[in-house]
Amino acid sequence: MTTLTHAAxxxxxxxxxxxxxxxxxxxxxxxGMMTPILIMLLxxxxxxxxxxxxxxxAASGDYINYVAPGIIxxxxxxxxxxxxxxxxxxxxxxxxxxxxxxxxxxxxxxxGHVVGSMIQTMxxxxxxxxxxxxxxxxxxxxxxxxxxxxxxxxxxMFGLTWVAVALGLLAKNPEGASNTPLIIQFxxxxxxxxxxxxxxxxxxxxxxxxxxxxxxxxTLRGLLVGSPSGSDAAASVAxxxxxxxxxxxxxxxxxxxxxxx
Numbered sequence: 001m002t003t004l005t006h007a008a009x010x011x012x013x014x015x016x017x018x019x020x021x022x023x024x025x026x027x028x029x030x031x032g033m034m035t036p037i038l039i040m041l042l043x044x045x046x047x048x049x050x051x052x053x054x055x056x057x058a059a060s061g062d063y064i065n066y067v068a069p070g071i072i073x074x075x076x077x078x079x080x081x082x083x084x085x086x087x088x089x090x091x092x093x094x095x096x097x098x099x100x101x102x103x104x105x106x107x108x109x110x111x112g113h114v115v116g117s118m119i120q121t122m123x124x125x126x127x128x129x130x131x132x133x134x135x136x137x138x139x140x141x142x143x144x145x146x147x148x149x150x151x152x153x154x155x156x157m158f159g160l161t162w163v164a165v166a167l168g169l170l171a172k173n174p175e176g177a178s179n180t181p182l183i184i185q186f187x188x189x190x191x192x193x194x195x196x197x198x199x200x201x202x203x204x205x206x207x208x209x210x211x212x213x214x215x216x217x218x219t220l221r222g223l224l225v226g227s228p229s230g231s232d233a234a235a236s237v238a239x240x241x242x243x244x245x246x247x248x249x250x251x252x253x254x255x256x257x258x259x260x261x
Contacts, residue, residue: 010105014112018086022120028082033124035185036075037131043067043194044135068129068137069220070193073213075128076153077188079121080160081181083113087168088177110165110251117161118154125153140226149223155240156216160184162247169254188213212239 022029044064090096090109099109129137141149164181171177190208191197197208208214215232216239222232 010108011111011115013104014108015115018112018116019119021086022116028085029079029120029124032079032082032121033075033127035078036071036128039074040067040071040128040132040135043071064132064136065138065225066221067194068132069224070188070191070217071132072125072128072153073156073217073220074185074188074193075125076121076157077160077185077213079124080117080157081164081167081185082120083117083161083164084168084171084177084181085174086117087113087165088171088174091169092173106255110255113165114158114161117164118157121157121161122154139224141224145223149220152216152219152223152236152240155237155244159240159243159247162244162251164247166247166250166254169251187211188217192217212243215239 044067049063087110090113096109139146163184167180168177171180188194190204191211191214192208193213197205197214200208215235218227218232219236221227
């Protein structure tokens with residue numbers, strides 16, 4: 001068996017382990033799914049008419065088309081960030097030390113976390129999209145537009161999951177790992193997820209326009225509801241790739257430091 005085949009087999013084993021944990025303890029997955037759903041119910045069902053007036057004079061039924069892409073991105077962020085808790089639990093409970101004594105590929109533990117988290121996040125994101133459709137979200141995008149949107153969301157999941165792994169390795173305990181990612185989860189609020197950046201004060205508007213989630217949200221809007229996205233697509237891919245590279249490198253360095261050979 002080659003080194004690559006051995007690593008792939010070990011990663012598949014770790015993936016099964018993480019999926020079984022997710023089925024046995026579904027609270028993190030449910031929390032990652034319910035948070036964006038509750039936000040959507042609040043902003044569309046309660047504040048929809050008021051906020052819709054500020055978004056091109058749209059009624060609450062049209063406001064769902066504006067806010068849904070941002071809520072979908074929040075679902076991706078919420079789902080990915082739960083990975084940090086799982087990684088921190090593995091470190092603090094000693095299972096990593098046990099794995100070190102076994103002939104398994106070192107990278108397989110983190111790979112299993114990343115792939116397992118992406119599968120769970122895809123399921124929770126699909127549920128959020130279903131709720132958005134039930135609340136009146138309608139898309140003008142065709143099959144290719146949806147495939148491009150799914151590809152962008154998958155790339156974002158990959159990048160954010162590696163960032164979450166790094167945060168989990170950096171945290172001192174699972175409680176700390178659950179608190180640190182909250183900044184990333186709610187960063188879309190300071191973007192174009194809920195209202196246009198043009199309606200914000202000058203300083204906040206500058207931050208909203210240049211933070212990573214805004215071009216991704218605008219690209220999703222362009223693909224799903226036909227709004228102009230300009231150069232946001234290229235910026236979106238660049239941000240996602242950048243997050244993946246930074247998250248992977250930091251995760252590798254931190255894992256080698258906390259779990260030396």
